[in-house]
Amino acid sequence: MRLELRGITKRFGTLTANDHIDLTVEPGQIHCVLGENGAGKSTLMNVVFGLLHPDDGEILIDGVPQRFANSGDAVRRGIGMVHQHFMLVPVFTVAENVVLGFEPTSRLGRLDRARARQEIRHTSQQFNLEVDPDAIVENLPVGLQQRVEILKALNHDAELLILDEPTAVLTPQEIDALMAIMRSLAASGKSILFISHKLKEVRAISDVVTVIRQGRVVDQVPPTTGESTLASLMVGRDVTLTVSKEAAAPGAPVLELDDVVVRDDRGLAAVDHVSLRVHAGEILALAGVQGNGQTELVEAIVGMRPVESGRITLGGQDVTGATPRSVLDSGLGHIPEDRHRYGLVLSLSVADNLVLNAPRRAPFAHRGTRNLAAVRGNAESLVSRFDIRTTSVQAPLSSLSGGNQQKVIVARELSRPLQVLVASQPTRGLDVGSIEYVHRQIVEQRNEGLAVLIVSSELDEVMALGDRIAVMHAGQITGVVDPSTSRERIGLLMAGATGDGHE
Amino acid sequence: MSTVSRRRTRGIGVFMALLGLVTALGFGLASGSAARSSLTFNPVDLSASAPLHLGTLTLPTAIANLVLGLAMAALGVELLVRVPRRGVMARFGAVALLFFLALLLWAVRTTGPAPINFVNVTAVLVGASALTMVLIFGSLSGVLCERAGVVNIAIEGQFIGGAFIGSMVASTTHDFFFAAVAGGAVGGLLGLVLAFLSLRYLSDQIIVGVVLVTLLSGLSSYLNLQVLTPFPQYNTGNLAPNLPIPLLTKIPVLGPVLFDQSGFFYLMIVLVAAVSYGLFQTRWGLRVRAVGEHPQAAATVGIKVIGVRYANVILGGVVAGLGGVAFMATQGQFQPGYTSGLGYIALAALIFGRWRPSGAVVASIVFGLSLYLSYNLQTFQVPVSTEVLGMVPYLITIAVVSGLIGRVRPPAADGVPYQRD
Ligand SMILES: Nc1ncnc2c1ncn2[C@@H]1O[C@H](COP(=O)(O)OP(=O)(O)O)[C@@H](O)[C@H]1O
Ligand SMILES: [Mg+2]
Numbered sequence: 001m002r003l004e005l006r007g008i009t010k011r012f013g014t015l016t017a018n019d020h021i022d023l024t025v026e027p028g029q030i031h032c033v034l035g036e037n038g039a040g041k042s043t044l045m046n047v048v049f050g051l052l053h054p055d056d057g058e059i060l061i062d063g064v065p066q067r068f069a070n071s072g073d074a075v076r077r078g079i080g081m082v083h084q085h086f087m088l089v090p091v092f093t094v095a096e097n098v099v100l101g102f103e104p105t106s107r108l109g110r111l112d113r114a115r116a117r118q119e120i121r122h123t124s125q126q127f128n129l130e131v132d133p134d135a136i137v138e139n140l141p142v143g144l145q146q147r148v149e150i151l152k153a154l155n156h157d158a159e160l161l162i163l164d165e166p167t168a169v170l171t172p173q174e175i176d177a178l179m180a181i182m183r184s185l186a187a188s189g190k191s192i193l194f195i196s197h198k199l200k201e202v203r204a205i206s207d208v209v210t211v212i213r214q215g216r217v218v219d220q221v222p223p224t225t226g227e228s229t230l231a232s233l234m235v236g237r238d239v240t241l242t243v244s245k246e247a248a249a250p251g252a253p254v255l256e257l258d259d260v261v262v263r264d265d266r267g268l269a270a271v272d273h274v275s276l277r278v279h280a281g282e283i284l285a286l287a288g289v290q291g292n293g294q295t296e297l298v299e300a301i302v303g304m305r306p307v308e309s310g311r312i313t314l315g316g317q318d319v320t321g322a323t324p325r326s327v328l329d330s331g332l333g334h335i336p337e338d339r340h341r342y343g344l345v346l347s348l349s350v351a352d353n354l355v356l357n358a359p360r361r362a363p364f365a366h367r368g369t370r371n372l373a374a375v376r377g378n379a380e381s382l383v384s385r386f387d388i389r390t391t392s393v394q395a396p397l398s399s400l401s402g403g404n405q406q407k408v409i410v411a412r413e414l415s416r417p418l419q420v421l422v423a424s425q426p427t428r429g430l431d432v433g434s435i436e437y438v439h440r441q442i443v444e445q446r447n448e449g450l451a452v453l454i455v456s457s458e459l460d461e462v463m464a465l466g467d468r469i470a471v472m473h474a475g476q477i478t479g480v481v482d483p484s485t486s487r488e489r490i491g492l493l494m495a496g497a498t499g500d501g502h503e
Numbered sequence: 504m505s506t507v508s509r510r511r512t513r514g515i516g517v518f519m520a521l522l523g524l525v526t527a528l529g530f531g532l533a534s535g536s537a538a539r540s541s542l543t544f545n546p547v548d549l550s551a552s553a554p555l556h557l558g559t560l561t562l563p564t565a566i567a568n569l570v571l572g573l574a575m576a577a578l579g580v581e582l583l584v585r586v587p588r589r590g591v592m593a594r595f596g597a598v599a600l601l602f603f604l605a606l607l608l609w610a611v612r613t614t615g616p617a618p619i620n621f622v623n624v625t626a627v628l629v630g631a632s633a634l635t636m637v638l639i640f641g642s643l644s645g646v647l648c649e650r651a652g653v654v655n656i657a658i659e660g661q662f663i664g665g666a667f668i669g670s671m672v673a674s675t676t677h678d679f680f681f682a683a684v685a686g687g688a689v690g691g692l693l694g695l696v697l698a699f700l701s702l703r704y705l706s707d708q709i710i711v712g713v714v715l716v717t718l719l720s721g722l723s724s725y726l727n728l729q730v731l732t733p734f735p736q737y738n739t740g741n742l743a744p745n746l747p748i749p750l751l752t753k754i755p756v757l758g759p760v761l762f763d764q765s766g767f768f769y770l771m772i773v774l775v776a777a778v779s780y781g782l783f784q785t786r787w788g789l790r791v792r793a794v795g796e797h798p799q800a801a802a803t804v805g806i807k808v809i810g811v812r813y814a815n816v817i818l819g820g821v822v823a824g825l826g827g828v829a830f831m832a833t834q835g836q837f838q839p840g841y842t843s844g845l846g847y848i849a850l851a852a853l854i855f856g857r858w859r860p861s862g863a864v865v866a867s868i869v870f871g872l873s874l875y876l877s878y879n880l881q882t883f884q885v886p887v888s889t890e891v892l893g894m895v896p897y898l899i900t901i902a903v904v905s906g907l908i909g910r911v912r913p914p915a916a917d918g919v920p921y922q923r924d
Contacts, residue, residue, distance in 0.1 A: 049803070070802070070805050071802065071803045071805055072804060075804065081803065087797070087800035087803045087804075089793050089796045089797045089801075090796070090797070090915070091796055091915075092789075096789060097800075100789060100790070100793055100800070101801070101805050102804065103786045103789060105786050108785070109785040109787055110786075111784060111785060111786055111788075111789060267510065
């Protein structure tokens with residue numbers, strides 16, 4: 001299929017998420033759309049898939065203009081999409097998910113489950129995508145769930161497959177497997193639109209790269225283009241891709257976890273007998289695919305989730321089961337994973353957010369009354385010290401960009417005496433400029449002797465920042481390795497192969 | 504099977520085993536060896552379709568209840584040990600029936616030479632069946648709405664509306680078919696209001712539902728005062744006649760309970776079967792459940808999420824409206840306030856029945872019986888407050904919702920507004 005986009009424009013209120021985008025995907029081509037978070041990639045794909053209606057512009061398939069009332073129409077025209085957040089019903093079987101919307105039925109609208117199963121077997125054999133049609137989707141590992149999404153698209157005879165950031169949730173080995181699938185699909189004549197913000201992958205897989213920035217096409221380049229050129233196209237200026245840091249000079253252990261077990265919301269052991277040590281003056285990076293217990297581990301350290309068994313000590317003091325307040329008071333700084341749910345109140349001012357962790361303490365309050373002058377003074381000094389871009393310290397936090405919101409958290413947590421900094425996905429959703437900034441701050445703190453625990457599912461970040469790398473899989477630490485370890489080896493650990501790595 | 508449902512099954516098992524032990528000790532051994540209890544099986548009104556006669560059964564209370572209690576405990580232990588995949592609710596229903604039987608045996612026990620008190624098993628079941636029927640209409644309405652992702656708290660209001668209109672139409676036309684059509688239409692209209700406000704304007708579904716109930720109870724009291732009281736001819740003589748099914752009514756106990764009922768009762772059975780089949784075996788059901796679990800996913804394959812929700816909430820309203828007419832037809836007329844929270848208990852049955860028609864039926868039977876006994880146990884002069892029995896549905900619901908006897912998982916998008924674009 002040949003897909004042509006002409007002048008696609010999509011606005012959300014005053015924000016123009018797609019601004020006259022032109023793009024052509026040839027049959028059998030793997031076409032990559034590269035752009036930072038928020039560049040408008042998902043919006044564009046949702047327009048192509050009929051989920052959003054463009055305000056302007058045309059979609060042509062094999063030269064014929066199309067009007068999609070909804071994504072059912074797009075599917076009927078041969079477009080399939082694997083969404084960034086999977087569009088699978090967790091409690092349904094694989095077969096039910098795959099046929100949903102296009103169900104084979106017998107009399108009385110009765111679902112023909114046998115035929116559904118058979119269709120799926122047929123498609124999975126044809127494209128070499130093995131999966132049990134009767135498995136319940138929520139019980140499948142993420143990699144397999146993604147396979148179900150691909151199968152779903154192919155089962156509806158997709159000729160063009162859209163993959164929106166498909167690698168974000170995969171281990172390096174699963175990424176390799178996905179790329180092999182993409183290549184074989186392209187070889188069989190299917191067109192592929194591959195969305196990513198990761199330069200390595202883009203260079204490895206695509207035939208053509210279209211770079212978009214702030215909703216506009218900046219350039220179309222061959223995949224042989226160098227990483228730094230791609231990065232500067234993406235960001236709009238030169239960027240340094242590596243973090244410069246000297247060798248660590250680790251001191252005594254500060255944060256110690258002994259045999260810690262933590263349950264998740266469903267009551268399962270999400271953290272399964274984990275022992276870790278973070279020393280003063282070092283960055284311990286915790287790697288792993290999302291959802292392997294990292295979130296629960298951090299919540300337990302910070303006191304937001306009960307510890308089932310085991311011990312957590314901070315500077316020699318037992319903080320197992322302590323409240324978040326007392327954990328923070330004993331010198332732990334926390335940059336939470338989801339800054340919109342934890343750590344910030346978007347409707348409060350920048351100044352108030354900067355004292356969220358100590359609103360009742362001197363000098364910000366005195367005998368139960370707030371000292372607004374002190375709050376403002378604190379905010380003004382932090383805003384200039386951490387270069388937070390805001391119109392005023394009284395502006396609501398929601399008026400700041402994502403990168404500046406993150407800087408507010410960083411500023412607040414680093415502006416008080418700390419022993420340990422725990423940062424979860426500290427750069428998720430940030431533009432490259434802000435990433436650099438946050439990385440520099442973290443390395444600086446470590447140089448000044450802070451113990452730092454970074455949790456990240458971005459392997460690049462883990463390898464760039466970590467002085468040691470602990471890999472987590474299914475609630476367990478599968479290895480603690482040196483940052484010079486190969487990506488393949490870390491990938492294997494992320495997939496659960498227990499290493500011989502020691503502490 | 505997921506850990507959650509295993510834990511739920513075990514929780515229910517523990518509950519059943521404990522209830523069994525309490526029964527064996529409290530209602531059994533504590534009754535003393537001299538106590539006797541009598542059971543009779545003939546329906547109260549011996550119509551032409553009376554079942555085969557069964558004589559009075561007199562049992563030693565202590566031994567009977569010891570056996571019943573141990574049987575209950577055994578069923579509980581079986582759940583704990585085997586953790587079966589299916590039939591958990593059916594076992595729970597059986598244990599609840601045994602419990603009520605033991606309670607009744609205990610309540611009518613006597614140490615005198617001749618039995619002065621007895622339990623008419625058939626009469627109890629027939630009496631409770633009216634309440635159970637209404638609860639089933641209500642919980643089916645809930646299944647239809649919530650499986651599509653909209654919480655319908657307004658069931659109580661739809662009961663009231665259906666009962667009011669149903670009574671007026673039945674009084675004027677003397678035809679329950681028209682009454683059902685009118686009541687269903689009122690319920691459907693209220694469903695439309697709920698759907699419109701919560702789907703179009705994304706209002707909070709719970710608040711809209713509560714407002715609808717408040718509105719309907721106020722409005723019906725007002726209209727009752729203004730219309731039905733001055734013109735009683737519009738609100739009288741509306742007891743639905745029984746339509747006995749030949750031969751089947753001859754079965755002792757079950758005959759009168761299941762096969763000598765009004766048309767509404769049979770309609771309810773048909774609806775249960777239809778909703779069960781539709782939800783789990785058809786294309787329609789798959790789409791409804793997809794919309795209730797993950798509306799975005801449904802939308803990506805071209806399913807019109809808002810349309811499905813509208814249809815189901817209106818359909819649910821119709822079913823609840825029919826429930827209101829059915830309730831009215833068991834009472835013979837409309838009275839303000841006489842649904843007394845049945846709509847909420849139906850929601851409780853829905854939750855305890857895990858959003859499944861079959862589960863809701865079992866829960867409705869248990870809740871219907873406990874309500875019936877709470878209204879009628881006074882006649883036996885039991886030394887416990889019978890209001891406690893009226894609390895049973897709520898106690899069970901609290902236990903379920905709080906995860907005390909097995910957490911339940913609602914449809915993932917239940918009550919969550921869906922917005923296109
Ligand atoms: N439904 C929406 N309503 C309002 N703004 C939106 C919506 N979806 C996306 N946006 C905004 O449009 C921009 C582009 O978002 P998106 O396409 O998701 O970016 P990408 O996928 O490239 O990370 C962002 O600024 C985002 O906040
Ligand atoms: Mg995106």
